[in-house]
Each structure stands twice: as structure tokens, then as C-alpha cells.
Amino acid sequence: MTIKDASGAVVATTTAGPDGSYSFTPNPLADGQTGSVTAKDAAGNESPATAIGSVDATAPTAPVVTVSNAGELSGTAEANSTVTIKDASGAVVATTTAGPDGSYSFTPNPLADGQTGSVTAKDAAGNESPATAIGSVDSTAPAAPLLNPSTGVEVTGTAEVASTVTITDAGGVVLCTTVAGATGNFSCVLSPVPSEGDTVFATSKDAAGNESIASSIVVGTDTDGDGIPDVIDTDDDNDGLSDTDEINIGTDPLNPDSDNDGVEDGKEVGADTSTPVDSDGDGTIDALDNSNDSDLDGLSNYLETLIGTDPNLRDSDSDDFRDDEELAVKLSGVDSDDDGIDDALDADVLGAPDEDGDGVADFAIRDTDGNGTPDVLDTDSDADGIDDINETLVDGDGDGIADVLDPVNAIGGGDSDGDFIPDAIECCHDSDKDGQPDYMQLDSDSDRINDVDEAGISGVDKDNDGYDDTYDADVDGDGVVDNGPDENADGLNDDWMPLDTDGDGLADYRDTDSDNDGISDEEESGYGSFPNRDTDGDGIPDRVDPVSGVDGGDSDGDGLSDKEECADGYPNCADSDGDGIPDYMDALVDEAPSPAPVVIDTDGDGLSDDEEATLGTDPLKSDTDDDGLSDFVEVTIGSNPIVADTDGDGILDGAENQDINGNGINDTREGYLKTSTKGGALGFIWAGLALLLVRRKHLLAVLAGLLSMVSVASANESESLFSADRVYVGAGLNYSRFSPETAGSGINITDRFDWGYSLSAGYDLFNQWSVNASYEDAGGLAADVLTTKETLDYKALSILGRWYPTFLDNNERYTDNDRSWHWFVSGGFATVNTSGSLLADEQSSATLAYGIGANYQITESMLVEATVNRYSGDLLSYGLGITWYPFSSGSKKIEPVPEVIPEPEPEVVEVVEPEVIEPVVVEPVVEIQACTSKSSRADILFDSNSSKLKADFFDVLDRAVIDYFACKESVITLVGFTDSSGSVRYNEKLSYKRADTVRTYLQERGIPSDHIVTISRGIDPSSGLPENEKRRVELYFGSY
Known part of the structure; x- marks a missing residue:
């Protein structure tokens, strides 16, 4: 076998095996080269050449795994490559061919859950x-999402961290x-937003693709x-009442507390929704009554x-004092604007x-120690x-502060x-009205200047007894008084008073403008940064120095x-008369005016x-000669004051040729008219007041003075004798x-009757007494004097005192009974x-006056x-008018209440140790078996329109005290009632006072206040009881 390159050059030869196979390793052709291969047998015959395409020697890139979960392992590799998966041991577990786009997939995943392995890709070239x-x-698939x-x-x-959450509707959208x-x-x-009541579905898919x-x-x-959702919830507000029940009884099914009373x-509805509870019987169920008191x-x-x-x-704080006892005020039992706040x-x-806008006055929520927790929630x-x-309401050191609110008990009060x-x-006091009393604050008036800097004290205490050397x-500390007086032996100088620079009755440490110059102490002291700033260098700080000038000016x-008047510098300025006002502010101590000569006129x-x-003349007799003319008149007109008939003609000087009234007509011809009173003139004490009242213009001053009590009464009703409720004004036709008196033939009275009007103002001092100031224009008489009409x-x-006698029935005043006259x-x-x-001239005379009258109530604040x-022997007046109580908030009756020691005025420094009433401790002689009486009831009766406890019922109450100490877990409930006389508002207050009187009696004998419940029911509507039995307090021992 012969391989040639593209040029025909032989690059490699080999011999095919017996099976005809051959191999060149490595490839003799380089990557990308082309060539040919031929075969030659043993005889030398050579085959035709076979072309060798471009050599591919590049391996594919590593595959990508995108999904590997139980259902699938997939990813991408070289297109058409063979993808092989091997397990951790290297054994092939699966193969597949990547598609033309390179994607591949094994379904299901050939690797088991938790196994590892590898994936390779092989191209066509191998x-x-x-x-x-x-x-x-x-x-493993994620858990289903948790939906809110x-x-x-x-x-x-x-859902699972990093998982993809998909929300669909019921149709899969x-x-x-x-x-x-x-x-x-x-x-x-969500988009689109589903409808109310639709169901939506959520799934989450993790990174491995598990859903x-x-x-x-x-x-x-x-x-x-x-x-x-409310659309399928039967109790939308989860208040324990079904929506249907709430609709039926009128509460809000979407508000668990419909009246927002907590x-x-x-x-509040109770167990039976068909008859919701109405505790106070006012016709409004408790669940809708924010004045309800659970x-x-x-x-x-x-x-x-x-x-x-x-x-x-x-x-609330479990300290044995009821919540209402730990407030800074005593509850009135009245909610005049029906807002749920007394x-x-x-x-x-x-x-x-x-300040917090909750409708409750800041000063009313006492926080004695200023720790931010009000007393009502503070256990100490x-x-x-x-x-x-463990403390009581007793005032151990006599400083006027009950021990439970007094952190220091010491001689003099500490x-x-x-x-x-x-x-x-x-x-x-609580000068800044913040709920914390002055005796617990270093800066009582919150003007950023400490009390010690404003009270005029030294800050030195040589004997370390807690008292400044000033007082x-x-x-x-040697036991001998050396800075007295100290008559009450309390360790304090009885005459000492804190500085009151402007003499307004408010000590500087309580006064935000101590010198009354219109600039606050806070501003004048640089908002506390410079409390002793002295602009004019007179040794007196600006905050107590109203003027500036040479040597500090002259403030008084x-x-x-x-x-000159504060030579030793503030606060050691002289106070010569010891009235708390320094001399530089007190002109009266420096140069008293020369007294007017004393003129004595004994007979007036x-x-x-x-x-x-x-x-x-006789200095003890105004008419020495008894001729009808006073000594002064006789001296004035020239007659002899010690001879009754100066000219000796047999006619007394007072009855003859004079013209006393200056009208130009001789008195003998004119006749005699005398307007002096038959009741007799008054002495010098009344004469001074009479002069003030001579002219009509003074009426305004008198009425304004009386009405000015109203503002005092409104602002300080809890500390004052006055109550705006008892001020009245009136107008009438007379x-x-x-x-x-007339004498002689010269005067003939032709008409002695006339119509007029009256204006009045008054104040009810007590239930049976009032004082009434009145101005009356009575009209006048007509007379013929000789030939002229005059x-x-x-x-x-x-100014008349009125007395309403009560020894007859039905004359008890201010019972609001509109069916009875009160005389x-x-x-x-x-x-x-x-x-x-x-x-000739206008004349006035001071006289005694008396009368009788009756009134009839037509509304709560209006009477006829x-x-x-009878104002004098001259004037008898019949009147019919209207009386109006403009500030009336209900009954004006003054109920007898325990005497309250009034808050001392700033100028009063004498500390009177109040009488301490020792509680009656009931100690049984023999052991009493606990809780032998599970429940009982007794009625305590009261007189008409009275909340005073009658001695007849002391034994009944003492028995209740004994029963309580035999069963200390018991609760005593006091329910007050009245008869039907009077208005609803008046009787609510009266029944409250009656129950409170009984509560006070029981508390004084050792029963803790949180074991006594008082309820005011007002008028008893029972038809079978006589009126005297309706005036009662029902005492329930145990269950009520």
C-alpha cells in the first residue's frame, strides 16, 4: 500500500494484512493535505489510485451540559457528532448523535440521582x-412556593433560593x-390582575430544571x-363575631373594635348576640359605646x-391603687361632649x-418620678x-404629699x-402642666433655668441637712434656731418665701416671665445658655430686670x-418688707407717701x-337742735345749728322759709317732700360703698366684677370656691x-306707679344661699307743685343675699325639678x-333692702x-323676669363632699400638717373561717338630693369590712341610684357621688381600692319602690 501526496510523491508505504486491512499511524499526510493511495500485489500489478480528501485531525470541542435532572440530561455538542456518557468509573452508559444544530438529549437521565460522570463528542473523522x-x-424538585x-x-x-417562580391563572395563562x-x-x-375571588397558582423551577x-x-x-380573603371568610375582622351577626347588631364586620375603646x-357583645350587653343601660350596646367602662x-x-x-x-399596674386614683385629677363623672373622655x-x-393630640390633657396623666411611665402604670x-x-396615702412628713408619691420623708418635708x-x-403644683409635679423637677416652669437659680437661694447647706441656709x-445644725422664726419646728424659716420679682403672686421658679417685661425668661437667658446675662451691668440678670439704664435704671x-437697691447683687437683693418682692421692684418699701390728715366725723x-x-354742736348727733336740718346744712344756709327756730317765729328752721331743693320756690309754699328711707340710713361702713354705686355707669363695673369670677372658676374650678355653673344673669320687667313723705299743700302726687326694668347678676354660694347684684330703673312718680307738673x-x-328655706317640702333648690316653684x-x-x-340735684341714699321671691325652672339653664x-320707705318694686345660667353644664347643686385641703397659693409658706386619719384595722378576736359568706347585698339609703352618709348605716358598712377581711379575694360592688327628681345628668352625678362616699368609708377602714367597684346608675326607673328607697347605694359583697 502506497500513499502519495498531492504532488505524486510517495509519503508512506505498508503491507496489507491477511484480511486486507492496512493502517498508517500516524497519518503521513498533514492536517488539511490531500493525496492518494494505491495497492500493488506480489506480481507487481498496481491498482488505480484512490483519492484521499483533506485530512481532518481536529477534535470537537467539549460538549455543554445544560440540564441534568431525573427526567433529562441534555445540552449541545459538535453537529452530527457522537455523544457518549460515561459513569464515574469510565464505563460507557449511553450514546446518542447530536443533531444538525448540535443539540443532544438523554431521556431519562442515564445517570442516577446523586451520580457523577462525563460526556464526550466524537466527529465523523474519529x-x-x-x-x-x-x-x-x-x-429532586423544589417544594411548592408558600404564598401570602x-x-x-x-x-x-x-420559594427555593434562586428558583424561578411562575404565577398562572386557572387556565394556565x-x-x-x-x-x-x-x-x-x-x-x-400580576398582569392582568385577576378578579376578587379568583384562584392563582405558583410553581418554582430550580437551576437543574426540576419544577x-x-x-x-x-x-x-x-x-x-x-x-x-374576606370574600370567603365568615369573620372578616376575627373578633369572634360572624360577619352576619355583626351586620345584625350594627357593629363593623371589618373592624374588630367598632367603638375603638380597646x-x-x-x-363586649357577650355570649348571646341576640341580646348584646348594654352595661350602663343607656340604649347603646357596649360594643358601640366608647364611654363603656368594662x-x-x-x-x-x-x-x-x-x-x-x-x-x-x-x-393596671397591680399596686393596689385603682387606675383612677393614680391620675393627677379627680374624675368628674361627667363627659359633657360625649367623646369618651371624662x-x-x-x-x-x-x-x-x-402635645400628643390624644384629647387628654397632659397634666392629668401624672408621672411623679418623670421616668416616662405614668403613675397609673408605674409600680413605684x-x-x-x-x-x-407597700405605701399608703398617709403623709408621714406633713409636707402635703402622700407617702406613695413622696420619695423623701423627713422633718419639714425634705x-x-x-x-x-x-x-x-x-x-x-405642676407649673409647666407636664404631668410631673414641681417637687420632682429641677426646672418647674420648663424655662431652661433651674429652680435653684430662680428662687433666690444660696445653694449653700452648711449643716448638710438638705435645707438651704437661706431658709x-x-x-x-446645733439644735438652736438661729435663722427663725420656726414656730412649727419643721426646720424651715416660717417667713421665707421664694423670690417673686414682679409681685404677681407666682414665684419666679414657676413664672416664665419673672419680671413681667413681656420677654420670656427663656429668651432673656439665651435659652438657658446664659441664665445670669446682665446687659446693663447692674448685677441683676436680664430675666429679672425689666429696665436698663444708668446704674441699671429704676425698675420700680x-x-x-x-x-442702689440691689447693692449685694442678685439674688441677695434687699427685700425690706419680706414680701418676696425685691426692693428694686417694690416702690412701696422705699418712700411711703405721707399719710393724709385724719379727719374724724363721728356723726357723719x-x-x-x-x-x-x-x-x-354735738359731734355725736347730726342734727343738734332737732329742727329737721342737719348741722352741716344749717351752717351752709346760715341758720343756727344749735337753735331750732333761728328767727323765733315759732316755725322750725327745717320747715320754713328755705329753698332746700334749690328750685326757686319757697319751701313753705312748695310743701315738703322727703325721699329718705324709713328703714334708716346706714353707718359709715356702707356709706363708702354707697358712694361708689351712686351713678349708673358704675353698674358695669359691679356686673363685670361679678362676671370676672367666671374665668377664674373655669380655669381653676378644682382649686377654687367658685364654679362657673353657679353664675347667673337676669333681666326683668318691674x-x-x-x-x-310729703307735707304741706304745695305738693300733690298725681301718679305714684310706673313701669321699669332691671338687670342682675348673681352667684349661688351654697344650696340655700346666693348673692344677687341688681340694677333697677324703676321709672318715676308725677306730682303737681303749685301750678307746675314735676x-x-x-x-x-x-346687693342682696337670698335664702331658700328648706324646712318645708319641695323647696330644695337646684334639683332640676321643672315642676316646682322655689321661694x-x-x-x-x-x-x-x-x-x-x-x-335741684340728683340725690342718693344708702339703705337696707329686703324682699321675697320665687323662681320656676323652665330649662336646665333658664328660670322664670x-x-x-322693698328698697326703702319710698320704693316698693314688683318684678317678673328671666334668670339664665350661661355656663351651666348640668345641675348647680353643691353636694357635700369631704373637705379638701386647698393647694397653697405661692405667697403662703406656712406648712400645715394635715390630720392623719388612722385606718380602722379590723382584727377578729377569734379566727373567722375564710369566705363563709359567698355573696350578700345591703342597701344604704340617703336623704333627698344628698350624698352624705347617714350614721344609721355605719353598722352595715362595718359588717362588710369584717366580711372582707375574712375573704380578702372578694370584690365589693357599689351601685348608686337616685329618685326621679331632677334631670338625668344631675342624677348621674348624684348617684356617682353616693357610691363614691360609701367607697371612701370602706377605704378608710382598710379595704384596698382595687377591691371596690363603683357604678353610677342614676335614676331608678322601678315603679314599685317608694321614692325614699330609690335614693340608695346597693352594696354587693362577692358576686354582682
């Missing part, structure tokens, strides 16, 4: 490719495709997030959700700051290391906040410069006693009779003013009133 390793076969509830716009969930992230989470926006089974969800709104509808602690469920307490627990805490009603409210449950101002002085009664305008006739001594007009200003008698003082042509008043 060239074999390098082997491609086949990794461990992955024939979906509204249908987007599907989210988790692909809605979206995405890849699961590194944590397996995926999100896929999961499909998971599915029904798309649509899922209110409660339970994975069941308690789910299912719990735990009966006086706080509505809604209010408890706002302040963070548990609406199902009376004592008026005592309602920022809108009070007009108080509410004062941060003294003693849990509240100084809890370390600001050098004793607790007894700071108790119990320490015993500075050196007394002619002495501020620097207008002549001083010295003048009467000179004249020889018919008057005039009866002045007039005399009457006007009266009065009163009145008495007081009046000034009667007369003017007109009968008199009839009166008869």
Missing part, C-alpha cells in the same frame, strides 16, 4: 473531544415570572390577615386605650395643653425603691428633687436705681368733730310704687338714686322669677 464533567445529578394572602395586584411569598432572592422571598406583580408542584391562593381583601366587639374603674374603655391602661383591669381630663373641655411611682403596693426648695413649698431655721420708679353729718367743737325718677342698685327671702343693702324736676322688693 476525533474525540475532551470530556465534560457531569456534576452530581439533581433530580394577596389582594390580586401582587403575589408575595417564599402566565401572569408573572420572577426569581426568588437570597432568602427565598419573592414578589411578583415544583403548584401551590394556590384565592386572591382578594383579607382584613384580619388570617389567610382567608376591647374587641366579641368580648372594669368599672371610672375610666371609659376608650380613655384607657388613650392613656395605655388595661380597660379590663381596675388596677371632663376632668378632657383637653378640649379644659382648654389645656395636649416616686422611684423611692418602695413599691406603691427636698425630693434636690433643687434646694422644700417639698412643702413646691407641693403640689434653714438652724443654719449650723421710686427714684432709686436698681444698682359732714362737719368734723373739731369743727363741731368750735361751733358748739312695676313700682313710690311713697315719699317728676321724680327712681333708680336702685342693690326665697332676701335682704341686704341698696343705694336708691332720685332725680328729676322735683329736686317673680320678686317683691
Whole structure:
């Protein structure tokens, strides 16, 4: 066998074997060369040449494996090549031929799950490719994707990491495709968006091509997030009530708490949805009543959700104090705007700051220790290391602060906040209205200046007794008072007062503008950066220095410069009169005006006693000679004040040739008219007030002064004697009779009756007493004086006390009973003013006044009133009018309540140790078997319109105390009722007060407040009970 190249040159020869086969190894022709091969036998015969095409010596590239799973192993190789798969040992396990496009496939995968191997490709020329390793076969499909509830716009969930997730509808239409992230989470926006209630399917495919089974969800709104769309969920809000039941009873099937009071509808409706619970019987079921009080602690469920307490627990922090007891205010039991917030805490009603906008006044939620947890949720409210449950309401150190809220108990009260101002002085204001009392804050008014810098104290405590040397009664601590007085032996100087620079009654440490110059202390101190900034260099910081000038100016305008009057520098400025106002701000201490000469006029006739001594008249008698003219008048007109008939003609000076009224007509011809009162003139005490009331223009001042109480009452009702509810105004029509004294033939009264009007304002001091200020234009009389017609007009200003006697039935005032008249008698003082042509000059006289009247209530704030008043011997007035209580929020009755020690005003420094009522501890003589009485009931009766506990029922209550200590896990429920007299609002308040009175009695005898529940039911609608038995508190021991 001979091989020749393309040029015919022999390149190689060999001999064919017995079977005719031959081989040249390696190929003598190079890659790409052509040639020919011939055969020659032994006889020398040579065959025709066979052409050798272009030599192929290039092996295929290694195949690519794209899929390797249980169902398939596939990929690409050289087109038409033979693809061979070998296992890990090199044994051939399968072959196939790649298609014209190079693709190949083995179905199923010839390698088992988890096996490895290799794949090669061999071309037609016999060239074999390098082997491609086949990794461990992955024939395990991913788990089905986990899908979250979906509204249908987007599907989210988790699947195998890096797997491809495909979402399809029921018809197999692909809605979206995405890849699961590194944590397996995926999100896929659907397009098109399926309809509410449609089912969508999801699969995931891993890198090996294994595809999961499909998971599915029904798309649509899922209110409660339970994975069941509302369209197929029977309880959309998961509140325990079916949607059907909620529609039937009126609650919201999409809101688990329809009234937003913190308690789910299912719990408030009760077990029987056909009769939903209405605890307070107001016609609104609990589930729709945000004023409902599930735990009966006086706080509505809604209010408890706002302040963070548990609406199902009376004592949210389990410290043995009810939630309502740990607030900074006492509940009023009234919600005038029906917003679920008691008026005592309602920022809108009070007009108080509410920084978080929850409707609750900031100051009402007390946080004594300022740790951010309000007392109502704090088990140690004062941060003294003693849990509240182990402390009491007793004030051990007499500083006005109950021990449970007082971290320091010491003689004199201590100084809890370390600001050098004793607790007894700071108790119990909350100047910045932030809910934390001043005695627990270093900066009480939040003006960025510490109290120690504003109170005028030294900051020095030589004997380390906790009291600044400025007010320490015993500075050196030797037991001897050296900085007194200290009459009450509390260690404090009784006369010391914190600085009050502007003398407004508010100490500087509580005053945000201490010098009242219109610029806040905060601004003047550089917002706390420069508290002692002194622009004019007078030694007085700007924040307490209202003026500047040479030597600091003259703040009080007394002619002495501020620097002169504060020679030792602030805060050691002189305070000569010890009133807390430094001399540089107090003009009265520097140069008191010369006192006016003292003029003594004992008989009040207008002549001083010295003048009467000179004249020889009696200084104790205004008309020495009893001639009808006062000594002063006689001196004025020239008659003799000590001779009754100056001219000796037999006619007294007071009855003859005079023209006292100055009208030009001789008194003898004119006749005599006297408008003085028959009740007698008043002494000098009333005379001064009478002068003030002479002219009508002063009426406005009188009425405005009375009405000004309203703003005080509204802002400080809890701390004041006054209540805006009890202020009234009135107007009426009057018919008057005039009866002045007359003598002589010159005067003939032709008409002594006239119509007029009256304006009034008053205040109900007590249930049976009120004070009434009135202005009356009574009209006037007409008279003939000789041949002329003259007039005399009457006007009266009065201040009368009114008394409503209650010794007769049905005269108890302000029961809101619109079916009863209430009558009163009145008495007081009046000034009667007369003017007109009968008199030369307007005249006034001060007199006693009295009368009688009755009123009838036509609305809660409106009464009709009839009166008869005698202002003097001259004036009798009959009136009919309307009285209006413009600020009425309900009943104006003043219920008797336990006396409350008022909060001390800033100028009061004497600390009065309150009486401590020791609780009655019931210690049985013999062992009492626990819980022998599982439940019982007793009724405590009250007098009409009263919440005062009657002694007749003390034994009943004491028995309840004994029963409680024999069964300390028991709860006592107090349910207050009233009779039907009065308005619904009034009786709600009265029944609340009655239950609260009983609660107080039981608490004082040792029963913890969280074991007492008070309920106000208002009017008892029972028809079979007499009225006196409706005025009661039902006491339930055990179950209620």
C-alpha cells in the first residue's frame, strides 16, 4: 500500500494484512493535505489510485451540559457528532448523535440521582473531544412556593433560593415570572390582575430544571390577615363575631373594635348576640359605646386605650391603687361632649395643653418620678425603691404629699428633687402642666433655668441637712434656731418665701416671665445658655430686670436705681418688707407717701368733730337742735345749728322759709317732700360703698366684677370656691310704687306707679344661699307743685343675699325639678338714686333692702322669677323676669363632699400638717373561717338630693369590712341610684357621688381600692319602690 501526496510523491508505504486491512499511524499526510493511495500485489500489478480528501485531525470541542435532572440530561455538542456518557468509573452508559444544530438529549437521565460522570463528542473523522464533567445529578424538585394572602395586584411569598417562580391563572395563562432572592422571598406583580375571588397558582423551577408542584391562593381583601380573603371568610375582622351577626347588631364586620375603646366587639357583645350587653343601660350596646367602662374603674374603655391602661383591669399596674386614683385629677363623672373622655381630663373641655393630640390633657396623666411611665402604670411611682403596693396615702412628713408619691420623708418635708426648695413649698403644683409635679423637677416652669437659680437661694447647706441656709431655721445644725422664726419646728424659716420679682403672686421658679417685661425668661437667658446675662451691668440678670439704664435704671420708679437697691447683687437683693418682692421692684418699701390728715366725723353729718367743737354742736348727733336740718346744712344756709327756730317765729328752721331743693320756690309754699328711707340710713361702713354705686355707669363695673369670677372658676374650678355653673344673669320687667313723705299743700302726687326694668347678676354660694347684684330703673312718680307738673325718677342698685328655706317640702333648690316653684327671702343693702324736676340735684341714699321671691325652672339653664322688693320707705318694686345660667353644664347643686385641703397659693409658706386619719384595722378576736359568706347585698339609703352618709348605716358598712377581711379575694360592688327628681345628668352625678362616699368609708377602714367597684346608675326607673328607697347605694359583697 502506497500513499502519495498531492504532488505524486510517495509519503508512506505498508503491507496489507491477511484480511486486507492496512493502517498508517500516524497519518503521513498533514492536517488539511490531500493525496492518494494505491495497492500493488506480489506480481507487481498496481491498482488505480484512490483519492484521499483533506485530512481532518481536529477534535470537537467539549460538549455543554445544560440540564441534568431525573427526567433529562441534555445540552449541545459538535453537529452530527457522537455523544457518549460515561459513569464515574469510565464505563460507557449511553450514546446518542447530536443533531444538525448540535443539540443532544438523554431521556431519562442515564445517570442516577446523586451520580457523577462525563460526556464526550466524537466527529465523523474519529476525533474525540475532551470530556465534560457531569456534576452530581439533581433530580429532586423544589417544594411548592408558600404564598401570602394577596389582594390580586401582587403575589408575595417564599420559594427555593434562586428558583424561578411562575404565577398562572386557572387556565394556565402566565401572569408573572420572577426569581426568588437570597432568602427565598419573592414578589411578583400580576398582569392582568385577576378578579376578587379568583384562584392563582405558583410553581418554582430550580437551576437543574426540576419544577415544583403548584401551590394556590384565592386572591382578594383579607382584613384580619388570617389567610382567608374576606370574600370567603365568615369573620372578616376575627373578633369572634360572624360577619352576619355583626351586620345584625350594627357593629363593623371589618373592624374588630367598632367603638375603638380597646376591647374587641366579641368580648363586649357577650355570649348571646341576640341580646348584646348594654352595661350602663343607656340604649347603646357596649360594643358601640366608647364611654363603656368594662372594669368599672371610672375610666371609659376608650380613655384607657388613650392613656395605655388595661380597660379590663381596675388596677393596671397591680399596686393596689385603682387606675383612677393614680391620675393627677379627680374624675368628674361627667363627659359633657360625649367623646369618651371624662371632663376632668378632657383637653378640649379644659382648654389645656395636649402635645400628643390624644384629647387628654397632659397634666392629668401624672408621672411623679418623670421616668416616662405614668403613675397609673408605674409600680413605684416616686422611684423611692418602695413599691406603691407597700405605701399608703398617709403623709408621714406633713409636707402635703402622700407617702406613695413622696420619695423623701423627713422633718419639714425634705427636698425630693434636690433643687434646694422644700417639698412643702413646691407641693403640689405642676407649673409647666407636664404631668410631673414641681417637687420632682429641677426646672418647674420648663424655662431652661433651674429652680435653684430662680428662687433666690444660696445653694449653700452648711449643716448638710438638705435645707438651704437661706431658709434653714438652724443654719449650723446645733439644735438652736438661729435663722427663725420656726414656730412649727419643721426646720424651715416660717417667713421665707421664694423670690417673686414682679409681685404677681407666682414665684419666679414657676413664672416664665419673672419680671413681667413681656420677654420670656427663656429668651432673656439665651435659652438657658446664659441664665445670669446682665446687659446693663447692674448685677441683676436680664430675666429679672425689666429696665436698663444708668446704674441699671429704676425698675420700680421710686427714684432709686436698681444698682442702689440691689447693692449685694442678685439674688441677695434687699427685700425690706419680706414680701418676696425685691426692693428694686417694690416702690412701696422705699418712700411711703405721707399719710393724709385724719379727719374724724363721728356723726357723719359732714362737719368734723373739731369743727363741731368750735361751733358748739354735738359731734355725736347730726342734727343738734332737732329742727329737721342737719348741722352741716344749717351752717351752709346760715341758720343756727344749735337753735331750732333761728328767727323765733315759732316755725322750725327745717320747715320754713328755705329753698332746700334749690328750685326757686319757697319751701313753705312748695310743701315738703322727703325721699329718705324709713328703714334708716346706714353707718359709715356702707356709706363708702354707697358712694361708689351712686351713678349708673358704675353698674358695669359691679356686673363685670361679678362676671370676672367666671374665668377664674373655669380655669381653676378644682382649686377654687367658685364654679362657673353657679353664675347667673337676669333681666326683668318691674312695676313700682313710690311713697315719699310729703307735707304741706304745695305738693300733690298725681301718679305714684310706673313701669321699669332691671338687670342682675348673681352667684349661688351654697344650696340655700346666693348673692344677687341688681340694677333697677324703676321709672318715676308725677306730682303737681303749685301750678307746675314735676317728676321724680327712681333708680336702685342693690346687693342682696337670698335664702331658700328648706324646712318645708319641695323647696330644695337646684334639683332640676321643672315642676316646682322655689321661694326665697332676701335682704341686704341698696343705694336708691332720685332725680328729676322735683329736686335741684340728683340725690342718693344708702339703705337696707329686703324682699321675697320665687323662681320656676323652665330649662336646665333658664328660670322664670317673680320678686317683691322693698328698697326703702319710698320704693316698693314688683318684678317678673328671666334668670339664665350661661355656663351651666348640668345641675348647680353643691353636694357635700369631704373637705379638701386647698393647694397653697405661692405667697403662703406656712406648712400645715394635715390630720392623719388612722385606718380602722379590723382584727377578729377569734379566727373567722375564710369566705363563709359567698355573696350578700345591703342597701344604704340617703336623704333627698344628698350624698352624705347617714350614721344609721355605719353598722352595715362595718359588717362588710369584717366580711372582707375574712375573704380578702372578694370584690365589693357599689351601685348608686337616685329618685326621679331632677334631670338625668344631675342624677348621674348624684348617684356617682353616693357610691363614691360609701367607697371612701370602706377605704378608710382598710379595704384596698382595687377591691371596690363603683357604678353610677342614676335614676331608678322601678315603679314599685317608694321614692325614699330609690335614693340608695346597693352594696354587693362577692358576686354582682
